[in-house]
Amino acid sequence: MKRILVNKDLCSGCRACEVACVARHDGRFGTATARIRVTKIEPLGVDHPHVCRLCQRAPCVAVCPTEALYRDEVTGAVLLRPDGCIGCSACVDECPFGMAALHPQTGLALICDLCGGDPACVKRCATGAIVYADAGAGARAKREKLTVEGVSDHV
Amino acid sequence: MYSYGGSILRINLTYGTIHHHPTEEHLARAFLGGRGLNVKRLLDELPAHTDGLSPQNMLVFGAGPLVGTLFPGGARFNITAMSPQTGILGDSNAGGFFGPELKFAGYDQVIIQGRADHPVYLWIKDDVVGLRDAQELWGQDVWETTSAIQQELGDSDVQVATIGQGAENGVRFAGVFVNLNRPAARTGMGAVMASKNLKAVVVRGTGLFPVADMVRFREIIEQLDEVIYNHPEYEIRCRLGTTKLIKALDSIGGLPTRHFQRGSFEEADAVSGEAIEELYKVKSKACFACTIPCSRFLVVDDPRFPGLRLEGPEYEPLAGFTARVGNGDLALALKCIDLANRYGMDAIALSEVISWAMECYQRGLLSREEADGLDLTWGNGETILTLIRQVAHREGFGDFLADGVRKAAERLGRGSEEIAMHGKGLEVFQADVRSIKAYGLGNAVASRGADHLRSEPWFEFSNDPEEGIRRYGIPETAFRLEYKGKGLVVKQFEEMAAIADSIGVCKNTYNNMEVLDWEGTAELLRAATGWDITGQEVQRIGERVVNLERLFIAREGITRQDDTLPSRFLEEPLPEGSGPNTGSVLELEPMLDEYYRARGWDLETGLPTKEKLEELVDW
Numbered sequence A: 001m002k003r004i005l006v007n008k009d010l011c012s013g014c015r016a017c018e019v020a021c022v023a024r025h026d027g028r029f030g031t032a033t034a035r036i037r038v039t040k041i042e043p044l045g046v047d048h049p050h051v052c053r054l055c056q057r058a059p060c061v062a063v064c065p066t067e068a069l070y071r072d073e074v075t076g077a078v079l080l081r082p083d084g085c086i087g088c089s090a091c092v093d094e095c096p097f098g099m100a101a102l103h104p105q106t107g108l109a110l111i112c113d114l115c116g117g118d119p120a121c122v123k124r125c126a127t128g129a130i131v132y133a134d135a136g137a138g139a140r141a142k143r144e145k146l147t148v149e150g151v152s153d154h155v
Numbered sequence B: 001m002y003s004y005g006g007s008i009l010r011i012n013l014t015y016g017t018i019h020h021h022p023t024e025e026h027l028a029r030a031f032l033g034g035r036g037l038n039v040k041r042l043l044d045e046l047p048a049h050t051d052g053l054s055p056q057n058m059l060v061f062g063a064g065p066l067v068g069t070l071f072p073g074g075a076r077f078n079i080t081a082m083s084p085q086t087g088i089l090g091d092s093n094a095g096g097f098f099g100p101e102l103k104f105a106g107y108d109q110v111i112i113q114g115r116a117d118h119p120v121y122l123w124i125k126d127d128v129v130g131l132r133d134a135q136e137l138w139g140q141d142v143w144e145t146t147s148a149i150q151q152e153l154g155d156s157d158v159q160v161a162t163i164g165q166g167a168e169n170g171v172r173f174a175g176v177f178v179n180l181n182r183p184a185a186r187t188g189m190g191a192v193m194a195s196k197n198l199k200a201v202v203v204r205g206t207g208l209f210p211v212a213d214m215v216r217f218r219e220i221i222e223q224l225d226e227v228i229y230n231h232p233e234y235e236i237r238c239r240l241g242t243t244k245l246i247k248a249l250d251s252i253g254g255l256p257t258r259h260f261q262r263g264s265f266e267e268a269d270a271v272s273g274e275a276i277e278e279l280y281k282v283k284s285k286a287c288f289a290c291t292i293p294c295s296r297f298l299v300v301d302d303p304r305f306p307g308l309r310l311e312g313p314e315y316e317p318l319a320g321f322t323a324r325v326g327n328g329d330l331a332l333a334l335k336c337i338d339l340a341n342r343y344g345m346d347a348i349a350l351s352e353v354i355s356w357a358m359e360c361y362q363r364g365l366l367s368r369e370e371a372d373g374l375d376l377t378w379g380n381g382e383t384i385l386t387l388i389r390q391v392a393h394r395e396g397f398g399d400f401l402a403d404g405v406r407k408a409a410e411r412l413g414r415g416s417e418e419i420a421m422h423g424k425g426l427e428v429f430q431a432d433v434r435s436i437k438a439y440g441l442g443n444a445v446a447s448r449g450a451d452h453l454r455s456e457p458w459f460e461f462s463n464d465p466e467e468g469i470r471r472y473g474i475p476e477t478a479f480r481l482e483y484k485g486k487g488l489v490v491k492q493f494e495e496m497a498a499i500a501d502s503i504g505v506c507k508n509t510y511n512n513m514e515v516l517d518w519e520g521t522a523e524l525l526r527a528a529t530g531w532d533i534t535g536q537e538v539q540r541i542g543e544r545v546v547n548l549e550r551l552f553i554a555r556e557g558i559t560r561q562d563d564t565l566p567s568r569f570l571e572e573p574l575p576e577g578s579g580p581n582t583g584s585v586l587e588l589e590p591m592l593d594e595y596y597r598a599r600g601w602d603l604e605t606g607l608p609t610k611e612k613l614e615e616l617v618d619w
Helices: A016-026 A059-063 A089-094 A119-123 A135-149 B025-031 B033-043 B098-104 B141-152 B186-195 B214-229 B234-251 B273-279 B315-320 B330-341 B347-362 B381-393 B394-399 B407-412 B437-444 B463-473 B486-503 B507-514 B518-529 B535-557 B567-571 B588-599 B610-616
Strands: A004-006 A037-041 A046-050 A069-071 A076-082 A130-134 B007-012 B017-022 B058-063 B077-082 B090-094 B109-113 B122-123 B128-133 B159-162 B176-179 B180-182 B198-204 B281-285 B294-300 B306-312
Touching: A004 A135, A016 A037, A016 A119, A037 B234, A059 A089, A069 B330, A119 A130, A130 A135, B007 B159, B017 B128, B025 B535, B033 B058, B033 B090, B033 B109, B033 B486, B033 B535, B058 B098, B058 B186, B077 B128, B077 B180, B077 B186, B090 B176, B090 B186, B090 B535, B098 B109, B098 B159, B098 B198, B109 B122, B109 B198, B122 B141, B128 B214, B128 B234, B141 B159, B141 B186, B141 B198, B141 B330, B159 B330, B176 B186, B186 B198, B214 B437, B214 B518, B234 B273, B234 B294, B234 B315, B273 B281, B273 B294, B273 B315, B273 B330, B294 B330, B306 B330, B315 B347, B315 B610, B330 B347, B330 B381, B347 B381, B347 B394, B381 B394, B437 B486, B437 B588, B486 B507, B486 B518, B486 B535, B518 B535, B535 B610
Parallel strands: B007 B109, B122 B198
Antiparallel strands: A004 A130, A037 A046, A069 A076, B007 B017, B058 B077, B058 B109, B077 B090, B090 B180, B122 B128, B159 B176, B159 B198, B176 B180, B281 B294, B294 B306
């Protein structure tokens, strides 16, 4: 299953991903309703894109008292039935990664929907810090890197 | 109003009053925003001859219609006021993330007047705006202040535009800094802020603003992204940013070595952008939504400067603290830049006053005793670091330099005025304009004093005479050492720069990479604003902004005789060893004639004619 993979060392911190997300979903420009978030520690030069982890046993889905959150069979994203959401923020409280929020205007749950399988954030990323790919792809690359660098002998 | 924040915020610090009114659409249509709308506001509301440091001065923050959109680098905002450094138009521009946040909070402009009776900072959280006590922050540097405010407000996403100790202590070339390392540094806007007892402007915007046609807007941005990704300069700009210019200018003899005494620098390779990339670069960094991450985060591992980390630098501070002061020690230069940023001072002006003092010393115009015992030998690192600290605190010999080079040279006399490298009181940038003639003209006529960012006429590097004929009817325009036709080049690029600053985009893309022409700009503005604006109208807005700025400085007494540069550029030929530039001087007078003619200005006074103004004042 594809997911948004993050390499924070490649992130320039420009936040284009946030703007692209808001433009796609809200049809306007801003960052407050972004479903992807770049956290910065400016004095250290750290830029860290945070994304929905598509948890297999998703706490947000499990905790939702009105069953407004459900899994998209095709993309694996957690989707929202707006009619069902009561804006109680249980999902926000429960997400271990801080990646659920309430929409500041509608008050309803705000969670990455992977744009139906063509994420706008990834499309706009200029540096490759976020890519939409199989989780295994990242792991394989890591294993290859460890092998090439010869540091996997001791593990 | 599509693509605008929608409101103008007005603060009077004397009375503590805060109110706002809608952004006037007819003014937005005539001046767009940012720099254009700022100078319009100043011309309308600020009396002539206002003292830059008086409570009557207005400090105007403005962000244009493309700020906060998906435009690559739609990040830039302007700060405008009467300059306490030059006594004419003060205006400075920065990128980073402050401008977009201001738009998301709902504001196109923030106009600050008066003077608070104790240090405060302005806190803008969407439509909740207030003044907060900043007495604890006074005396802290840019980095400390930024962190302290983010901590106090409990939000690392708040954007902070702050001054450092330089401004507080009355350094006239002190700037306003955002995102720690990004300065609106030119013309002393930080000094204006300090005079108002205003430590920082802090903003958090959680709103969203609409554009007229989002589908079309995104389409155009996608095309623009392709143009940028395929641009021949894309890769090197991602790697080195503007620091690519150290080697490039060295190779054509354009570096300001030892205060413009030579065009090449023997240590250029050691202090180049390539050297920074190899030794210290950790990652690429970018302004808001920019696809060209031209900035760099550096970790400088040098036992003399423990813990030195910074973002950048741009070419200007780098050349300033290397070639200009005769320093070949790269880590030392980065330390100097870091100090300038933390104290909140303009690195161009700072490197000028220091290198000017060094040349005065070299020529025997200034003794060691007069310089507080400092050894002003070229490249003396200890002296340079000491002087930066002394200027920031207005102590010792630093106090003598802290009003800028024009005032320092007036005070010293002894002919040192002849080698004070400024135009209209603003220190000249880091290139020898005897080797780049359009840049020379651009510096001489720039509305905020000698500066390249009012025009950036890169075309003279193109070496493409056919394109020169196509654009201007003059093949010489394509060659940097020719002066013919440069009046036409500078006119066009001045208008491009005025548009870039007024819509809020970066001149690296808009001027230097020329990613959008007038019609392309109009197309994007149509999608953004819904106006039926044409390419010709965009050009006319650029022309209008340039003319209005000319009116503003004419009010302060500027005429043709002020459109000049130091005699070193005009009379001293570049010395032997300057390659193809050897023997070159700047042929300013014929270029000025050509420029004024192109502008429709009076040749004798260098001022706009009545006919020209009537043609432009049609909104």
